[in-house]
Amino acid sequence: MQIKTDTLIKANEDDLVFLKEKCAGLIYQINKAAPSRREEIHETLLPKVFKKLGQNTWFDFPLNVDYGIFTTIGADCYFNHHLSIGDGGRVKIGSHVIVGPYVGIYTADHPLDVALRNKGLISVSDIEIEDNVFIGANVTILGGVKIGRNSVIGAGSVVTKSIEPYSLAVGVPARVIKKLK
Numbered sequence: 341m342q343i344k345t346d347t348l349i350k351a352n353e354d355d356l357v358f359l360k361e362k363c364a365g366l367i368y369q370i371n372k373a374a375p376s377r378r379e380e381i382h383e384t385l386l387p388k389v390f391k392k393l394g395q396n397t398w399f400d401f402p403l404n405v406d407y408g409i410f411t412t413i414g415a416d417c418y419f420n421h422h423l424s425i426g427d428g429g430r431v432k433i434g435s436h437v438i439v440g441p442y443v444g445i446y447t448a449d450h451p452l453d454v455a456l457r458n459k460g461l462i463s464v465s466d467i468e469i470e471d472n473v474f475i476g477a478n479v480t481i482l483g484g485v486k487i488g489r490n491s492v493i494g495a496g497s498v499v500t501k502s503i504e505p506y507s508l509a510v511g512v513p514a515r516v517i518k519k520l521k
Contacts, residue, residue: 345429348451348461356407356428363389363408371402394435399423410447414471419443429464429483437469440477440495445469447483470505490520 366389373381378401387393389408394415403423405411410427414435422442425431429447447464451457465483469475473487476495487493488505497514508518 345463345465348456348463351428351448351460351462359407359409363405366408367403367405373401400441413437420477428462430466432466432468434469434471434473434489436472437475438473439475440479442478443475444480446481449483492520 366385370381370385370389382398386399389405390411390413391409392412394413394417396415397413397417397419399419400421402421403419405425405427407427410429411425411431411433413433414437416435417433417437417439419439420441420443423439424444424446426444426446426448431445431447445467447467448462449465450462467481467483468486469481470487470489470491472490473493474491475481475487475493476497478496479493479499480497481487481493481499484502485499486502487499488503488507490505491503491507491509493499493503493514494508494510496512497510498512499509500513503509503514503516506520507516508520509516511517
């Protein structure tokens with residue numbers, strides 16, 4: 341199943357609820373595991389969460405993921421604790437990506453129209469984070485965003501628009517303040 345991007349959908353459709361509950365069960369096991377089982381968790385449970393998980397990718401827990409099957413992650417990445425991925429839309433994360441603590445990656449958006457919101461409707465837009473990106477602590481990345489390769493997103497930023505490759509972006513909303521070499 342794939343959720344169609346940029347159209348209104350009901351977030352509580354049976355298929356979506358089933359997928360979310362399946363992922364929640366895996367995430368519960370991951371987050372409750374003893375620290376001595378971390379390597380085992382990375383080898384056995386995490387590959388069941390994500391559509392694709394590259395080699396040598398490491399997560400510090402706790403972790404929160406809505407569906408998992410809509411997220412692909414490249415090799416040699418590091419994700420600090422309290423990562424939250426709201427992946428109703430596709431999330432594509434490249435290789436050699438470093439993510440600080442308390443980062444949120446959210447593909448879903450809710451309508452401004454209260455009547456539509458009260459019907460449980462949402463829309464989703466994909467997110468892509470290219471290779472060699474560093475994302476600082478407490479960053480929020482919203483749907484429809486692409487962060488170009490070799491970029492840095494400063495701590496506390498809210499990324500609402502795409503960031504060109506080789507950029508340092510900071511602020512709320514994030515804006516490019518420097519081009520990197």
